[in-house]
């Protein structure tokens with residue numbers, strides 16, 4: 030697989046805060062890469078540096094072989110970005126926003142028209158094209174933002190927390206769209222603080238905590254390192270203890286060895302949240 | 317070159333589209349203040365007063381046109397850019413596009429220039445109706461257009477360096493409002509003590525009102541003021557680029 034995004038010792042300092050602290054990371058062409066981490070972990074800052082919006086304090090990023098600082102123009106040609114917050118002109122229609130993006134990307138008028146109707150079709154927004162962005166639901170607004178970021182056919186799409194605030198159905202439809210884009214050849218770099226989202230979508234996951242990458246692998250490999258089976262024992266209805274085992278047989282042997290008065294015992298598959306908690310002693314949702 | 321012009325137009329295009337939704341109220345609100353000044357100062361206070369050879373009304377109309385060009389251009393450019401940055405958050409989309417920082421600044425200046433030009437010409441028409449002896453020469457229109465462009469650049473610059481809505485209204489009250497009253501818009505600077513005069517000549521609006529008044533009343537045209545105004549324009553433009561370079565790559 031070809032290396033598409035390469036970050037080396039990437040660092041951003043705001044005063045004495047290290048928002049991103051010496052990040053080394055490679056994202057391969059064609060994959061869906063997920064950046065998982067709690068609020069303030071440095072996910073958005075990383076994306077902003079990768080997408081030429083913020084200057085790194087130190088370190089480097091190359092995308093498609095070009096340095097994001099020195100060859101920003103070359104990088105901008107191949108990236109599409111969907112910001113954490115909707116970044117459209119909300120008093121214009123979806124189509125007007127698309128036309129604006131197409132103009133900024135210097136598409137010719139005929140090309141513009143064709144591309145806009147193609148894309149509207151692709152994401153299922155055709156009937157909403159002439160509605161004001163402000164009048165759309167949250168899920169539709171997200172789609173509108175995505176459709177604008179795709180106007181120049183980027184090779185990699187950055188999605189910063191794409192499903193925050195969407196209902197279950199909206200979230201699944203967005204996941205389907207991301208998968209479809211990926212299978213049509215777009216590399217995806219997304220951030221999330223939803224474990225299920227990372228597990229459902231991403232080939233590889235990087236876990237970010239206080240500006241540092243604390244784990245990086247496929248979800249299965251990360252779980253395997255920890256143990257695929259988790260045993261939760263709830264002691265006296267207050268404290269929960271976690272133990273991890275390679276397989277169910279081992280977990281069962283452990284449960285049988287527990288004293289009879291132990292209280293509730295839960296045996297389940299481990300997940301990325303367990304990986305995160307063990308690595309940091311904190312929950313992904315914060316705390 | 318052609319690409320640059322197209323880029324600048326693309327940046328302007330979205331602001332134009334946005335203005336389409338509320339252009340009537342935008343024009344009307346920008347005219348309220350200058351019309352009130354015209355009535356209160358031109359007729360109310362200055363009714364029988366003469367300044368040199370001309371009536372106070374003839375004296376004050378070019379000043380009010382300058383003031384309109386100043387506040388409408390400044391606010392037109394600054395408010396849209398602040399909305400883009402903090403409300404729509406769409407300014408990032410511009411920074412991420414292949415459009416150069418120079419084209420971004422130039423493009424973002426045009427909406428203020430347009431709004432300023434429309435409003436000051438509207439006030440000018442009212443003024444010409446009240447005072448048909450005013451000379452609206454090509455030189456007057458040149459000075460007016462340069463003023464609108466420079467004040468609009470000023471707005472873009474301030475909207476780039478001030479990072480909050482609160483900061484913006486503070487700036488409006490502490491800098492913009494005093495300027496509209498003091499910069500030779502309502503009274504002649506000749507009456508002032510030397511230090512005050514020097515202080516006021518440091519401000520760009522003074523040069524706009526001097527140029528417009530001279531052109532309208534047929535005084536010798538202060539080319540130096542027009543040049544200083546252009547100098548301010550260049551300084552604001554450079555300021556915008558520096559401000560943008562500081563954060564984005």
Ligand SMILES: Nc1ncnc2c1ncn2[C@@H]1O[C@H](COP(=O)(O)OP(=O)(O)OP(=O)(O)O)[C@@H](O)[C@H]1O
Pocket residue numbers: 043046047048049066067068069070071072073074075113222
């Ligand atoms: N412009 C800025 N000025 C100062 N500090 C900043 C700035 N942007 C981010 N930070 C700080 O950098 C750290 C990382 O922020 P970042 O927005 O990258 O986190 P995140 O992982 O995207 O979080 P969230 O899930 O809340 O979006 C935070 O401590 C934040 O306060």
Ligand SMILES: [Mg+2]
Pocket residue numbers: 072073074113189
């Ligand atoms: Mg974020």
